[in-house]
Amino acid sequence: MAIINDHFLKLQAGYLFPEINRRVNAFIQAHPEAAPRLIRCGIGDVTEPLPQAAIEAMHEAVDDLATHERFHGYGPEQGYFWLREAIAKKAYQVHGIHVEVDEIFVSDGAKCDTGNILDIFGRGNRIAVPDPVYPVYVDTNVMAGNTGEAREDGSYEGLVYLPCTPENNFVPDLPQEHVDLIYLCFPNNPTGAVASRMELLKWVEYARANHAIILYDSAYEAFIQDPDVPRSIFEIPGARDCAIEFRSFSKQGGFTGVRCGYVVIPKELNGHDADGNKVPISRLWSRRTSTKFNGASYIVQRGAAALFTLEGMAQTDVLISHYLGNAALLLNACRQAGMRVWGGENAPYVWAACPDGLDSWGLFDKMLTEANVVITPGSGFGSKGEGFFRISAFNSRENVEEVCRRIHALFAQ
Numbered sequence: 170m171a172i173i174n175d176h177f178l179k180l181q182a183g184y185l186f187p188e189i190n191r192r193v194n195a196f197i198q199a200h201p202e203a204a205p206r207l208i209r210c211g212i213g214d215v216t217e218p219l220p221q222a223a224i225e226a227m228h229e230a231v232d233d234l235a236t237h238e239r240f241h242g243y244g245p246e247q248g249y250f251w252l253r254e255a256i257a258k259k260a261y262q263v264h265g266i267h268v269e270v271d272e273i274f275v276s277d278g279a280k281c282d283t284g285n286i287l288d289i290f291g292r293g294n295r296i297a298v299p300d301p302v303y304p305v306y307v308d309t310n311v312m313a314g315n316t317g318e319a320r321e322d323g324s325y326e327g328l329v330y331l332p333c334t335p336e337n338n339f340v341p342d343l344p345q346e347h348v349d350l351i352y353l354c355f356p357n358n359p360t361g362a363v364a365s366r367m368e369l370l371k372w373v374e375y376a377r378a379n380h381a382i383i384l385y386d387s388a389y390e391a392f393i394q395d396p397d398v399p400r401s402i403f404e405i406p407g408a409r410d411c412a413i414e415f416r417s418f419s420k421q422g423g424f425t426g427v428r429c430g431y432v433v434i435p436k437e438l439n440g441h442d443a444d445g446n447k448v449p450i451s452r453l454w455s456r457r458t459s460t461k462f463n464g465a466s467y468i469v470q471r472g473a474a475a476l477f478t479l480e481g482m483a484q485t486d487v488l489i490s491h492y493l494g495n496a497a498l499l500l501n502a503c504r505q506a507g508m509r510v511w512g513g514e515n516a517p518y519v520w521a522a523c524p525d526g527l528d529s530w531g532l533f534d535k536m537l538t539e540a541n542v543v544i545t546p547g548s549g550f551g552s553k554g555e556g557f558f559r560i561s562a563f564n565s566r567e568n569v570e571e572v573c574r575r576i577h578a579l580f581a582q
């Protein structure tokens with residue numbers, strides 16, 4: 170008899186995106202004439218073609234594999250030196266942030282990394298997650314057995330939820346209790362919030378005082394426009410011995426279908442064994458990576474490295490500006506319609522309070538049936554997301570302009 174990991178049975182069945190699809194499909198079945206009008210601003214996937222520099226580099230990489238001289242088989246599990254060096258220099262050192270080549274671990278994406286990192290942590294850690302939250306942090310902890318059962322509102326026993334609300338500008342306050350692992354994500358998905366240097370400093374000081382580790386997801390770093398907003402947790406003094414950073418080329422370079430990301434683990438970062446002895450986290454992650462991963466593909470890593478060339482950076486800027494231009498239009502349209510809005514300035518997401526006393530799914534249904542626009546209900550990201558919704562700026566300009574007109578028609582009096 171094969172016994173399963175029964176922690177999986179605690180996972181909530183009605184996961185957000187399947188439920189969105191179910192409602193959209195039911196609506197289209199009932200109103201087939203509305204199908205061509207439907208605009209999806211729901212799932213956070215990019216829409217625009219890849220930067221040309223990445224395309225050319227990947228074509229060349231394919232040609233390399235066609236020759237004996239430039240053939241590449243298995244590469245280093247931690248990633249090719251030339252990509253790790255480009256990341257260290259262009260993503261960190263030019264900004265004055267201390268990150269070294271051998272502290273970077275290239276992967277096939279940040280979703281996998283933020284889930285897989287739990288492999289190297291033991292049982293019994295107190296784990297803090299923001300609410301609302303990127304669901305991956307929660308579900309991977311459920312699978313790993315770090316939680317109890319689900320409650321009525323979809324939250325889990327055993328996790329420490331950090332409320333993110335208009336009162337704290339969606340940057341969580343320090344917990345009253347001790348925690349060991351803390352997930353933070355800035356610029357945030359789903360709220361689009363960013364944290365200031367002072368706010369991150371408070372978290373770093375808390376983590377150091379509690380021997381806790383911050384798991385810092387900065388998948389949306391490329392969207393930061395404001396020079397005062399920290400781009401990395403490692404800009405914060407003291408972060409090198411209490412934080413891991415996750416980054417991705419998915420949103421920066423449109424690589425959601427190409428798959429490449431990386432983890433940064435400073436050499437000074439330690440966890441503790443059961444006897445309280447320090448153990449370097451990077452040693453464990455390196456061992457895990459060598460055992461369970463055979464590296465991101467050569468072709469993909471060539472494409473990622475090309476994003477750091479002069480042309481690649483210029484093309485990436487164009488891509489980011491396109492999405493941020495969309496975000497600005499959506500932010501303005503919601504504001505004009507009388508809604509309270511957040512995000513959308515250093516992030517590709519606009520977060521809005523549902524108008525007219527609607528709850529998140531009520532607003533979702535209204536937008537779907539009356540405006541034929543798909544948004545993401547805030548309650549799908551956690552109980553503190555109830556009463557809010559997320560609009561994604563990942564779309565064509567044409568679609569965004571049409572969505573803005575429909576929001577105006579639906580809500581502006």
Ligand SMILES: *Cc1c(COP(=O)(O)O)cnc(C)c1O
Pocket residue numbers: 213277278279280281303354358386388416417418419420424425429430
């Ligand atoms: C999109 C996203 C990622 C990136 O995931 P990939 O697996 O690299 O595509 C990571 N974290 C958050 C919060 C995201 O929204």
